[in-house]
Amino acid sequence: METQSLWEHTLTFFPQFLASVTEHAPDDATIAVVGASDGKFVLPLAAAGYRVLAIERDPFALHGGEVSLPGDITARAMGLVDRLKLEALYGRVQVLEEDFLQTGTRQAKCDAVWTSCSWHYSANHRRPLADFVxxxxxxxxxxxxxxxxxxxxxxxxxxxIEHYTSPEKLRRHFTDDWRVLLTLRTNExxxxxxxxxxxxxxHRMGLLLATRTSQ
Incomplete structure (x- = not known):
């Protein structure tokens, strides 16, 4: 790609999620990314041929602006919308500029949903983790x-703070019509x-992948 996310080099379990999407979802799947940021995960999904619903409330993440970087560097960062246009992927992505916890979404159900480290942000602590899940x-x-x-x-x-959770605690939310496929964790x-x-x-990170087995 011609552009890079500000988060390009941070650790992620996204490859495991993408492998599960390949195994469980149709080739033309619609995938929701909650907390889309500047597109670290949105752009690869769109480039792979999937339709993407990108949900993000932060104007900076969506539209870019000035940012402080390590080494006392100030730079102009590109937001999600401009990155999608530059990479000719804008037509595959529906961008929803809204607070996911406050309004949710009225979109049709998706083939997959993904979020990356969005629960621990203090702005999301006002609502129980169960609401987010x-x-x-x-x-x-x-x-x-x-x-x-x-x-x-x-x-x-x-x-x-319950939003700093573990695979074991998170499993409690995946009973009845859910089947947990994979949990992983890192050491510190x-x-x-x-x-x-x-x-x-x-940091210390965890992953949970699950599939919905019924309505």
Whole structure:
């Protein structure tokens, strides 16, 4: 691609999700990305031939602007909309500029839904994690795929925040008409400085993939 996401080099379980999409979803699947940011996951999905529903409320992520980078660098960052247009992928993506937790979406059900580390942002702590998970689940058609990677606790202050969860705790939300396909976790690791975190920092991440078995 001609452009890069600001988050291009951060650790992700997205390859596992994409492999599951290839296995479980049709070639012309519609995939929702909740917290689409500047398109780290949206653009690869669209380039692979999928239709994408990109849900994002942050004007900067959507339309770009000035950003501080590690090394005391200030740069102009490109947003999701301009990246899609430059890569000739805009026609494959429906961009919804809205707060997913506040309004949800009235779109038809999708073949898959994905989110990456969106739960731990403090702006989303005003609502229970169960609300976020159930809204995502409501987007998935029978036979469809749910994928989420998330931050796990690394500091004492995280322990009391349910949004820093674990694969075991998250499983509680996937009973009855759901079948968990895969859970993964990392040990603690040091991630190099990036936008929003201008110093090296410690993370621990988890993944859950599940498929909806019935209506």
């Amino acid at each position: 159930s809204r995502m689940q409501s987007l998935v058609r029978p036979g469809g795929l749910f994928g989420a990677e998330f931050m796990m606790p690394t500091e004492q202050r995280h322990i009391g 690791f040091i991630e190099p400085a990036h936008v929003g975190q201008l110093q090296d920092h410690t």
